[in-house]
Amino acid sequence: MSNCQQTLPKAIFLMGPTASGKTELAIRLSEQHNCEIISVDSALIYKGFDIGSAKPTQEEQARAPHALIDILDPSIAYSAADFRRDALALMDDITKRGKTPLLVGGTMMYFKALLDGLSPLPKADPNIRQEIEEQADKHGWQWIHQQLEEVDSEAAKRIHPNDPQRLSRALEVYRISGKSMTQLTQTVDNDLPFDIVQFAIYPPERSQLHERIELRYKQMLDLGFEQEVRKLHQREDLHVDMPSIRCVGYRQMWDYIEGNIDYDEMVYRGIVATRQLAKRQMTWLRGWDKLNTLQTPMGDNAEKTLASNMKVILDSLN
Structure with missing residues (x-):
């Protein structure tokens, strides 16, 4: 590594499939180390998308504020280029205040846009x-x-x-x-003035991740996910072709509310779509360079695994 690279400020990428335990690990890191969290999630950006997106609760955000959450109305599109611009500005601000940017989420396209840069494509017309x-x-x-x-x-x-x-x-x-x-696309802006340390967290077995996804989806339903989407459905400016409504879980609930499928089918499709999302996320991660893997805390050893994950991440910053 060159002297120039050695002087670059550190930043942490914490990636992983949905329901893998990213949020709790990120909050612990924020509480016990000098980190500030930037959300890397294409659903969490939207106001009113709380339950179905598994957005960190108010209590969790009070413990550790998350940037790039609740920044847009769901009628507004948000691109990977928008994310890259906003994330770089936040990372620069966090670093100037002597802290470490901690980028957490599962929208792999956003991570890739930040890491590899983007071509100067025009905005949609x-x-x-x-x-x-x-x-x-x-x-x-x-x-x-x-x-x-x-x-x-x-x-x-x-x-x-x-x-x-x-x-x-x-x-x-x-x-x-x-x-x-x-x-x-032959011209790419890939300037990233940070020394990035990259981590991915997921359970050792796919079946364990599937179980966590099904459990969390049913918990969302118990928390009022249907009511959340019904409130969005009442708006005349939202429709099923918008990027926000196409988010996993929201699309299936929207179809149920419009009478296209029954309740049981909605639950089934919602779980299947979430598992398919997790599969796509894992496919991204399998081809990712310079990636350190962590294990999802589960069962009786959850606290021990969480502490071990934190130690691995913090040791990488030294």
Whole structure:
């Protein structure tokens, strides 16, 4: 490591699948070490998304405040680029105050955007997006795919004709900027002036994680998750195609409230969708470089495991 790298301030990434025990470990670190928590979660950013997102309770946030929680109305989109901008500003402020940034969550795309940087892609243009959707309704998505192939053959090779979201975005980027997504992604802003120590926490067995997910989902229902989503459903400006409502659990409850599925099916789909999310998160982590693994505290040895995890993290900062 160069002298320049040695002088970089430390920052901690604490990643892991949903229901793996990230929050309690982060709070303990904040209480017992000079850390400040930055949430890395695409659901926790939304106001009113409390129960279904497993947002830290008021008591937990009183113990250890979390930045980037409750920052947006659910009608507003928030991108990985938005997160990177906000996280870097917070990390700089925390470091200037002599503390260590502790980034905690399971939105792996946000972590990757912070670590590897992002291409300078233009922001979405609702008018152009609507124009593309109207053309798709008239001609079909295969026609849209052909339009993309004419301006960005590399992207057309990567994106399947039955993937409307990515097709629309790739063509939108070209129509906004006059440059293909392939061209723009060759330029990446990856300046990250921190020495990052990375950790992932999860149970030793997948079945244990599945059990924790099912238990937590049912606890959310007992805490009033349905009432939380019914309140959101009453708003005329929210609908099922918004990123906020597509969050795992919320989409399934929304379908139940609209009468598309019955209660038991909602519970089943909610648990399955959460397990699928955890599987995707684990897939990200299996390919992650420079990753230290921790074990989820469970059973009679929970406190001992928690203390061991904390020691491993704190030792890495020395």
